[in-house]
Amino acid sequence: DAKTTQPPSMDCAEGRAANLPCNHSTISGNEYVYWYRQIHSQGPQYIIHGLKNNETNEMASLIITEDRKSSTLILPHATLRDTAVYYCIVRVVSNQFYFGTGTSLTVIP
Amino acid sequence: SQTIHQWPATLVQPVGSPLSLECTVEGTSNPNLYWYRQAAGRGLQLLFYSVGIGQISSEVPQNLSASRPQDRQFILSSKKLLLSDSGFYLCAWTEPGRINEKLFFGSGTQLSVL
Numbered sequence: 745d746a747k748t749t750q751p752p753s754m755d756c757a758e759g760r761a762a763n764l765p766c767n768h769s770t771i772s773g774n775e776y777v778y779w780y781r782q783i784h785s786q787g788p789q790y791i792i793h794g795l796k797n798n799e800t801n802e803m804a805s806l807i808i809t810e811d812r813k814s815s816t817l818i819l820p821h822a823t824l825r826d827t828a829v830y831y832c833i834v835r836v837v838s839n840q841f842y843f844g845t846g847t848s849l850t851v852i853p
Numbered sequence: 854s855q856t857i858h859q860w861p862a863t864l865v866q867p868v869g870s871p872l873s874l875e876c877t878v879e880g881t882s883n884p885n886l887y888w889y890r891q892a893a894g895r896g897l898q899l900l901f902y903s904v905g906i907g908q909i910s911s912e913v914p915q916n917l918s919a920s921r922p923q924d925r926q927f928i929l930s931s932k933k934l935l936l937s938d939s940g941f942y943l944c945a946w947t948e949p950g951r952i953n954e955k956l957f958f959g960s961g962t963q964l965s966v967l
Contacts, residue, residue: 776953787943787958788897795953831896839885839904839947840912841956843897
């Protein structure tokens with residue numbers, strides 16, 4: 745059911761930018777892309793979302809390609825507390841949010 | 854402000870026993886409500902979602918059912934638990950009416966069926 749594909753795992757050095765890719769090639773014109781992260785045994789935490797323009801907030805930046813078939817979540821200065829599973833989600837117009845298996849990001853000291 | 858409450862935090866149940874997990878949302882009206890399940894080491898699977906009282910949509914055939922007896926209450930149930938029902942269950946909600954609202958999660962219930 746998930747409309748997104750992500751690499752299963754990534755490493756990033758502490759203090760460097762973490763760039764997490766996501767493919768959503770079947771996305772429809774009015775479907776938003778959301779990013780969440782989950783630390784073990786907790787509920788997922790909202791990070792950012794967007795439709796077609798790049799977005800930035802206090803946590804991250806979201807870069808969506810012009811054809812909207814892929815996006816990248818950027819954590820500008822990764823810290824050890826950013827170690828988590830990151831989910832890229834497409835919200836379909838019928839209000840469902842379908843999660844894939846996500847990317848396990850490990851920030852290395 | 855809006856809050857979501859989910860309980861219990863952990864639950865150990867024998868195979869064949871019934872299940873009832875409850876979720877309530879405060880500070881909003883007519884929210885969209887969701888139940889997700891996460892098996893160990895896996896992603897989140899959407900089980901049920903509801904856009905109003907008594908309106909339940911099921912995503913996958915399974916041993917579980919959901920009910921929404923009140924506007925801000927969502928209940929996940931089973932008459933007889935299976936070993937495969939073990940997992941981390943999460944309730945979530947969004948504001949209704951717009952397609953760019955955020956999904957907010959409860960703290961989850963870790964269910965172990967033995």
